[in-house]
Amino acid sequence: MYYYKIRHYLMKILLREVFSVDEIRKQFLADLAAAKSPQEVEEVRIKYLGRKGLITLLAKNTDFSQLSPDQKRDFGKQLNELKGLATEKLAEAASAAKSGQTAKKGPDLDLTLPGTGHSLGSLHPITLVQMELEDIFEGMGFMVLVGPDVETEHYNFDALNIPGDHPARDMQDTFWLTNGMLMKTHTSANQVRTLEKFGAPLRAIFPGRCFRYEAMDPSHETTFYQCEGLVVDRDISVANLIATMKALLGEIFHRDATVRLRPGFFPFVEPGFELDLQCLLCGGKGCSTCGDGWIELIPCGLVHPRVLEFGGIDTSKYSGFAFGLGLTRLAMMKYGVQDIRRFNSGDIRFCSQFPAAV
Numbered sequence: 579m580y581y582y583k584i585r586h587y588l589m590k591i592l593l594r595e596v597f598s599v600d601e602i603r604k605q606f607l608a609d610l611a612a613a614k615s616p617q618e619v620e621e622v623r624i625k626y627l628g629r630k631g632l633i634t635l636l637a638k639n640t641d642f643s644q645l646s647p648d649q650k651r652d653f654g655k656q657l658n659e660l661k662g663l664a665t666e667k668l669a670e671a672a673s674a675a676k677s678g679q680t681a682k683k684g685p686d687l688d689l690t691l692p693g694t695g696h697s698l699g700s701l702h703p704i705t706l707v708q709m710e711l712e713d714i715f716e717g718m719g720f721m722v723l724v725g726p727d728v729e730t731e732h733y734n735f736d737a738l739n740i741p742g743d744h745p746a747r748d749m750q751d752t753f754w755l756t757n758g759m760l761m762k763t764h765t766s767a768n769q770v771r772t773l774e775k776f777g778a779p780l781r782a783i784f785p786g787r788c789f790r791y792e793a794m795d796p797s798h799e800t801t802f803y804q805c806e807g808l809v810v811d812r813d814i815s816v817a818n819l820i821a822t823m824k825a826l827l828g829e830i831f832h833r834d835a836t837v838r839l840r841p842g843f844f845p846f847v848e849p850g851f852e853l854d855l856q857c858l859l860c861g862g863k864g865c866s867t868c869g870d871g872w873i874e875l876i877p878c879g880l881v882h883p884r885v886l887e888f889g890g891i892d893t894s895k896y897s898g899f900a901f902g903l904g905l906t907r908l909a910m911m912k913y914g915v916q917d918i919r920r921f922n923s924g925d926i927r928f929c930s931q932f933p934a935a936v
């Protein structure tokens with residue numbers, strides 16, 4: 579209570595003696611010029627015209643009984659002018675600050691305009707399938723290797739038990755280069771390179787591009803992808819091969835895969851197989867996709883001892899299995915691509931349908 583009285587009293591003295599109407603006007607105009615945002619303008623209003631504002635108090639606390647009639651009239655006039663001025667300037671400043679704020683936002687944000695989206699790009703379907711396979715095989719302890727596209731006749735054929743006069747060479751129409759080398763016709767070309775480099779025991783896959791001199795149609799391309807797998811260890815048998823393939827297919831198709839082996843001939847495996855997958859669409863009953871209920875999927879077999887010998891492996895200790903997954907084929911199945919020529923078409927309408935990450 580005392581405090582209030584003293585403060586009130588001091589205010590009276592201060593306002594009368596320290597703050598003249600002119601000084602308050604000057605101070606008010608300076609404060610208002612510095613106020614930019616609507617909140618700041620409001621603070622100025624409170625400071626001067628609020629219930630305890632300087633102008634309000636100046637009017638309230640002036641003891642008019644002490645003033646002569648002339649002084650009363652002058653002071654009252656000045657005070658009213660100041661009040662009028664302050665009210666007007668505050669209103670102007672408030673609307674300027676407000677429109678200044680919306681003007682800042684306005685031009686940048688027109689919600690009626692269509693957005694400018696940024697495309698993340700997408701991964702090629704072959705890349706997607708390859709990345710998925712690499713993840714699966716790495717989880718089973720396989721190395722992921724890359725071999726050259728331009729290969730020697732030795733690694734592509736001879737070291738795989740396909741000598742120059744072997745009819746199996748006719749199965750793979752080859753692009754020969756003028757220097758006697760060739761474009762690798764299958765990823766099996768990397769088998770003996772891998773054996774030479776890493777020896778036994780060994781678990782590796784080598785995805786890669788293959789080239790064949792084919793007439794192109796919806797299911798034939800000159801350039802396609804395979805993913806070779808090679809396992810060499812003690813006591814490797816067909817059982818290991820089947821178990822690995824079943825694990826792989828289960829991961830790819832997210833369900834238990836039923837497989838069967840048929841004899842298949844490839845000079846670099848003995849015995850050699852065609853591994854078929856029971857059709858996932860009809861469950862093996864037969865449908866328009868599979869025909870008889872089975873889909874021919876993975877050529878494979880136990881590595882021929884001659885191939886192991888070419889790779890410097892002791893065949894009295896080690897045996898192995900190999901498989902050659904058709905990566906392009908798998909991508910066609912997985913994404914329902916009807917025409918193999920789409921993959922290398924460079925057609926953005928095709929490529930952009932795939933996700934940007936696995």
Ligand code: PHE
Pocket residue numbers: 763764765766844847850877878879900901902903
């Ligand atoms: N390289 C063979 C081909 O392209 C496939 C294959 C790989 C077969 C490994 C057996 C073992 O036809």
